[in-house]
Ligand code: RTP
């Protein structure tokens with residue numbers, strides 16, 4: 001299991017609000033190397049599959065609708081201790097609770113439209129990276 005990679009998405013709210021460039025800058029300034037990068041969109045079916053772990057949660061259908069509401073940016077990032085360090089860089093799920101200077105504090109609008117995704121374990125980082133990228137799309 002790799003411990004130096006994580007997976008992220010810039011979510012539809014942040015893309016629609018013109019924050020792709022600023023968020024990528026923050027990621028690079030945070031010491032992460034971009035290994036794979038894609039401007040794409042999730043259908044409701046694909047969003048449901050991606051977030052299947054949250055199927056029983058009350059916010060699941062709202063989350064699936066939101067994540068399929070517009071284009072996203074997907075990326076695989078590399079850094080020592082990537083999963084944990086990236087979750088520090090993005091801040092708490094609820095942007096009102098996110099630390100100053102974190103990506104969610106700066107760019108998120110609500111607990112659902114919270115600008116970015118970050119993998120929560122090395123295992124999920126690998127699964128989520130494979131969901132979006134083939135071997136030919138990683139550098
Ligand atoms: P993510 O997976 O997107 O990086 O976010 P996270 O780990 O901080 O939060 P998680 O618990 O995995 O929830 C996944 C996403 O679901 C939405 N959510 N909405 N309405 C709500 O109470 C609620 N709670 C979570 C957010 O978009 C969250 O990022």
Ligand code: MG
Nearest residue numbers: 117118119120
């Ligand atoms: Mg999560």
